Amino acid sequence: PESMILKSQSGAVRTLVLNRPAALNSFNGEMHSLLRAELESAAADVGVRCVLLTGAGRAFCAGQDLADPLVCPDTSQPKDLGVAIERYYAPLVRRLRSMPVPVVVAVNGVAAGAGANLAFCGDLVLAARSASFIQAFGKIGLIPDSGGTWLLPRLVGRARALGLALLGDKLPADEAERMGLIWRSVDDAELLPLAQALAERLAGMPTKALVATRRAMDEAQHLDLTHALTAEAKLQRELGFAHDYQEGVAAFGARRAPVFTDR
């Protein structure tokens, strides 16, 4: 049978496709393991300078497969969701948010529960206009996991974060863009070409600086301005000694295209 994660490479862009379309690409243990392994492999491969994540079929991802035990194969026992989160979702979120290359997410259809919050982990999130986002957790008696409690207020502020999480309504891609949850909502037919072009563009940029930008912005969320300025100085010092900055300045001076290689 076809793998639950499809992998392909075009230039320096590694594309990973969630591939359990009959279950709306919801996560079971195997899909978790395969995705983690593919992200590790992309992170370790110097030939990869951007990861593009999307889904097969009509959904991006419906979150946890509610029919899959994940951590407690004895279905007569209630499963320990804390273990499921600690063992599967939390490591996946940390892996995505600390990838050494930028991550583009192309949301091809509905993204529900953990599927929505994993999408929001991307550095640039595009969504097909027909796609939608649902914080489905509240409807089944849970809180937004996979970073939802951290991500949502940061992306859209407390009022909207709580509105999304408490009501669990289906939010169309256009509204998600308007709220600042995602980068762009685009015509369905344009989703993959635009995501690919964006990923290629990022892959040609100074990877180290892009990743440092993400890290600095995430860390600055809990710093005051003075400490954020200190953190910027530290990162800028490191980047200033790195190849890509020398190359960027040299290329600018010589009016030629830069060739960035740091990762």
Ligand code: T3D
């Ligand atoms: O549990 C833990 O380990 C803790 C971790 C929790 C993380 C979470 O993600 S909790 C949230 C889990 N997700 C959900 O609650 C979403 C459930 N799904 C839906 O609400 C709807 O399916 C959608 C809104 C996503 C799509 O609706 P619609 O009408 O387009 O499709 P559908 O008919 O509901 O679903 C199509 C099929 O996919 C259907 O199967 P069938 O009847 O064709 O055999 C449906 O059962 C299946 N499916 C959809 N989502 C899930 C799923 N099967 C298992 N788990 C799912 N999450």
